[in-house]
Amino acid sequence: MRILVSSIFHEGNSFSRLQTGLANFATVHGEALLEKVSQGSSALAGGCRALAAAGADILPGVSAVAPPGGPVEDTVFESLRSEILSGLEAQRPDGVFLDLHGAMVTESLDDPEGALIAAARRALGPQAVIAVSLDLHAHVTPAMLECADIVVACKENPHTDYDLAGERAAGLLVETLQRRVAPVTASVWLPFIFGAQMETGRGPLAALHAKRREMMAADPRLLDISIYNCTTLVDVPDGRQCITAIADSDAEVARAAAVELATLFWQQRDAFVSDFMPLRDALSAVAKGRIARPVILGDQGDRVLAGTPGDGTAILAELAAHWPELEAVVPVTDPAIVVAARQAGIGAEIEEPLGGALSSGVEPFRRRWQVAGLGDGRFVQDGPYLRNEPAMLGDTAILRSGKLTVLAMSLPGFTQDPAAFRSQGIDLADKDVVVVKSGYHFKISFETIGPCLVVDTPGISNYRPGLLPFAKRRPIHPEDAISEPRLTARIFGQLA
Ligand SMILES: [Zn+2]
Numbered sequence: 001m002r003i004l005v006s007s008i009f010h011e012g013n014s015f016s017r018l019q020t021g022l023a024n025f026a027t028v029h030g031e032a033l034l035e036k037v038s039q040g041s042s043a044l045a046g047g048c049r050a051l052a053a054a055g056a057d058i059l060p061g062v063s064a065v066a067p068p069g070g071p072v073e074d075t076v077f078e079s080l081r082s083e084i085l086s087g088l089e090a091q092r093p094d095g096v097f098l099d100l101h102g103a104m105v106t107e108s109l110d111d112p113e114g115a116l117i118a119a120a121r122r123a124l125g126p127q128a129v130i131a132v133s134l135d136l137h138a139h140v141t142p143a144m145l146e147c148a149d150i151v152v153a154c155k156e157n158p159h160t161d162y163d164l165a166g167e168r169a170a171g172l173l174v175e176t177l178q179r180r181v182a183p184v185t186a187s188v189w190l191p192f193i194f195g196a197q198m199e200t201g202r203g204p205l206a207a208l209h210a211k212r213r214e215m216m217a218a219d220p221r222l223l224d225i226s227i228y229n230c231t232t233l234v235d236v237p238d239g240r241q242c243i244t245a246i247a248d249s250d251a252e253v254a255r256a257a258a259v260e261l262a263t264l265f266w267q268q269r270d271a272f273v274s275d276f277m278p279l280r281d282a283l284s285a286v287a288k289g290r291i292a293r294p295v296i297l298g299d300q301g302d303r304v305l306a307g308t309p310g311d312g313t314a315i316l317a318e319l320a321a322h323w324p325e326l327e328a329v330v331p332v333t334d335p336a337i338v339v340a341a342r343q344a345g346i347g348a349e350i351e352e353p354l355g356g357a358l359s360s361g362v363e364p365f366r367r368r369w370q371v372a373g374l375g376d377g378r379f380v381q382d383g384p385y386l387r388n389e390p391a392m393l394g395d396t397a398i399l400r401s402g403k404l405t406v407l408a409m410s411l412p413g414f415t416q417d418p419a420a421f422r423s424q425g426i427d428l429a430d431k432d433v434v435v436v437k438s439g440y441h442f443k444i445s446f447e448t449i450g451p452c453l454v455v456d457t458p459g460i461s462n463y464r465p466g467l468l469p470f471a472k473r474r475p476i477h478p479e480d481a482i483s484e485p486r487l488t489a490r491i492f493g494q495l496a
Helices: 030-037 043-053 074-091 112-124 142-147 162-177 204-218 251-267 279-287 314-322 335-344 418-422 442-446
Strands: 002-009 026-029 057-065 095-100 129-134 150-153 183-190 222-228 241-248 295-299 328-333 369-375 378-380 390-392 396-401 404-409 433-436 452-456 490-492
Touching: 002 043, 002 074, 026 030, 026 390, 030 043, 030 057, 043 057, 043 095, 043 129, 043 162, 057 074, 074 112, 095 112, 095 162, 112 129, 112 142, 129 162, 142 183, 142 490, 150 162, 150 183, 150 222, 150 241, 162 222, 183 251, 204 222, 204 251, 222 251, 241 251, 251 490, 279 295, 279 314, 279 452, 295 314, 295 442, 314 328, 314 404, 328 418, 335 369, 335 396, 335 404, 378 418, 433 442, 442 452
Parallel strands: 002 057, 002 095, 095 129, 129 150, 295 433, 295 452, 328 404, 328 433
Antiparallel strands: 026 057, 183 241, 183 490, 222 241, 369 396, 378 390, 396 404
């Protein structure tokens, strides 16, 4: 079995003005890809481990991973897609395993992953097996399911199981090639979106996942059930909730499972209500010693992990105005101030507006800063989410004023991981407040450092019905009044 493996991993945000370019991607090719997956926790790493265990010959393509952000530039996606396709055409593998996010958008495509999978199918013909692992925040499309044999999501949010999703997808690829299984997929789309209670271990999704596990345990013909919670911040026609069930040779088994779970999900559609903490309440609790320090605050409105630029200043402004006694560190994406700090040098003072240059409606924060450090923004993540995966913040500058420390970054980055701060020389232990641009994943990476709270801040990643200019993603609940849908499954696969 000769299997080509590749990854393009990016979660889109249609409402960010900051496009995603080549500089945002950590990219490796060929032998360097094999080196990377030997350590990593991505789906690509898990998939490669499963393929190696099955004795497959792994043909490395490309791995390109960027933090979530605005639409990917067309030229960047085209160059990654053609690299994968030329690999397929030159090597003619028996199968391909793709680790994709599933909610990428480009300047001109709403479903670039569907287009990539379709092109891979055209290149390889009907006999080859195509397996794909996705993030559970994917917008799953008919194009993906028509052209791939196996599409599997991770199951946990915060994501701790990308590698398991990769193992599962690659394992099914092997079993399909060996004709031990014949996967058939049933898929039900649900016309609603939500922006809170998105964790799978608590709230409405916990019960749904318990039911999923129960159904899988009860019927060995079920090969996978994936519950997709399409990211709230893409404006695409298929951007809705989706349940897929894969069964071995039996479309009815898949259909029954997908429809049963989809019906339960639809009944829960109004349970996903915001429970984020008011910012002032959180800072007051810290100041009054009611909560252990450092407290880690997830900036719900400006989550780079939902594709915002990370240049929000709401928490900085609140700290400066009302809580000057708190020792705090706040990351802010602002390439201009990083350049100014580097020109001034360590120890110098600068007075430049900070933040607000990349997002609409964000007030820049003004203050005289001392440049306390400079860095290259490179680090390796060490939390459970993307452990051992390389990441970058672009060039950085550490700015100090009173008890405020700012980690100024040139690129929006993965600050849900403590290594983002430590690698740039920031000690977290002496802080009262550590701000991160994440709403979920930081909880698993920072839980040993301090209590983790998500605070209710303004910004495009704090979803409230009626505020985002959705055009393609309509009609959808709760943006629109819609009639009760008939929850029927579409069937995909060689047996469909
Ligand atoms: Zn996700």
